[in-house]
Amino acid sequence: MKITVAGLGPGNHEYVLPIVQRALAEAEVIIGYDYYFQFAEKWIDPSAELISMPLGDEEKRAYRAIEEALKDKRVLVIGSGDASVYSMAAIVYEMTAKRDHDEIDLETLPGVSAFLAAGSLLGAPLGHDFCCISLSDLMTPWGTIEKRIRGAAMGDFVTSLYNPRSKKRYWQLERLRKIYLEERSADTPVTIVRQATRPEQDIKITTLGELDVNDVDMFCLVMIGNSQTFRHKNHLITPRGYLNRKPKTGGEIQQESFRIVSEHVSQLPFSTSDKWAVTRLVHTTGVMDDHQYYKASLQAIDVISDHLKKGGEIVTDVTMVASGITRAFVGKYGNAVHCLLNEKEAYEIAESEGITRTQAGMQLAMKKFPNALYVVGNAPTALFEITDKLREDDSFCPAGVVGVPVGFVNVIESKEQLSQVQNVPWVIVEGNRGGSNIAAALVNAAFTLEQAENYY
Known part of the structure; x- marks a missing residue:
């Protein structure tokens, strides 16, 4: 006992697969919608029993197929397109399973579905991820549809629409168009393919913004491109990505990461220099919204960049900051990077004055390198030393201060003090956020400021 379900393709005899042609010739009973028999008559054995039923009697067709199979006849259920795409396979399998007819073998033979036929006629619209949606709410609640x-609109899928519009279901397609326009450009290509591969075939290429739903009926398949789909002559092309391959090398990956971040921050009310600093900051933290914590004095990044490219010295509070500053940049411009945290004298000062070694190291550095760029990525006490020195000693005139200590004690206070400094360029990341990696990222941003032109 066996039921075979087969798709006849879109309607043209040349689209009926040989395996389906053979099944038509061997079937003793063929069951289907009245309209479809005209596409199969070429291969049907004259002795076969033909059972035709009107549209809407899908359940009855499945039930009749089971009845005939139980008589041990070779039963073939036909449908258009592919039997498993909005066609008879689902209901035949479902009814057979739910009625516990385990003695009946089931088989599905493939066919060329309407969206595949339309895709071939259009060239290459299905070159990337796609989906099919039926707009018929006869058996599926509209809320689900x-x-x-x-989901398809937000996911940027190329979308093929089955059952797009009929006399009684006339509003759904326009509703879909409105939803898609919330997610996609009005210039997105849209195609209406009517009676694909049949003598009456007609193809109209338009756009999402100009789509006239009155041009669509039940004999049409509507295909909506994704954000990359474009028109060439009378073809639609959705690139797979061969000409824009995924970055592989370290440099390519970094550049693509910067591009992604820069798109996110491009409209922020920052100067180009600050946008670049924010790009490097977000690239380091991986948190897109970290831009809201970035603050800098006017043209601070520009001034710091000029200092670094002239070979200016750098002082850091901890060795981790020094390690994070790209060596290639330091080597290119001849910058000396100092961290006096572990100097013998720093130990002695810390012990005698009862202060931290970062404070002691910073005291030593400010005496030796009063015009350096000061970068604090860990210790708020080090930043306090700097702001106190700026307030008390006019001879201390650093090229700038990057103050991004991290933690929960004195961190916010130290950054607030720096933000009130008026005579020295400064950069901070507000709140408890910060760290050696962020401090180094901001310095590296100043080293590479010219790269901002590639993104903004």
Whole structure:
């Protein structure tokens, strides 16, 4: 006992697969919608029993197929396109399973579905991820359909629409168009393919913004491109990505990362220099919204960049900051990077004055390198030393201060003090955020400021 379900393709005899042609010739009973028999008559054995039923009697067709199979006849259920795409396979399998007819073998033979036929006629619209949605709410609640529509629109899928519009279901396609326009450009290519591969075939290429739903009926398949789909002559092309391959090398990956971040921050009310600093900051933290914590005095990044490219010295509070500053940049411009945390004298000062070694190291550095760039990525006490020195000693005139200590004690206070400094360029990341990696990232941003032109 066996039921075979087969798709006849979109309607043209040349699209009926040989395996389906053979099944048509061997079947003793063929069951289907009245309209479809005209596409199969070429291969049907004259002795076969033909059982035709009107549209809407899918359940009855499945039930009749089971009845005939139980008589041990070779039963073939036909449908258009592919039997498993919005066609008879689902209901035949479902009814057979739910009625516990385990004695009946089931088989599905493939066919060329309407969206595949339309895709071939158009050239290459299905070159990347795609989906199919039926707009018929006869058996599926509209709320469910709309949820799928929004998912496809947001997911940027090329979308083929089955059952797009009929006399009684006339509003759904326009509703879909409105939803898609919330997610996609009005210039997105849209194609209406009517009676694909049949003598009456007609193809209209338009756009999402100009789509006239009155041009669509039940004999049409509507295909909506994704954000990359474009028109060439009478073809639609959705690139797979061969000409824009995924970055592989370290440099390529970094550049692509910067591009992604820069798109996110491009509209922020920052100067180009500050946008570049924010790009390097977010690239380091991996948190897109960290831009809201970035603050800098006017043209601070520009001034710091000029200092570094003239070979200016750098002082850091801890060795981790020094390690994070790219060696290639330091080597290119001849910058000396100092961290006096572990100097013998720093130990002695810390012990005698009862202060931290970072404070002691910073005291030593400010005497030796009063015009350096000062970078604090760990210790708020080190930043306090700097701000106190700026307030008390006019001879201390650093090229700038990057103050991004991290933690929960004295961190916010130290950054607030720095933000009130008026005579020295400064950069901070507000709140408890910070760290050696962020401090180094901001310095590296100043080293590479010219790269901002590639992104902004």
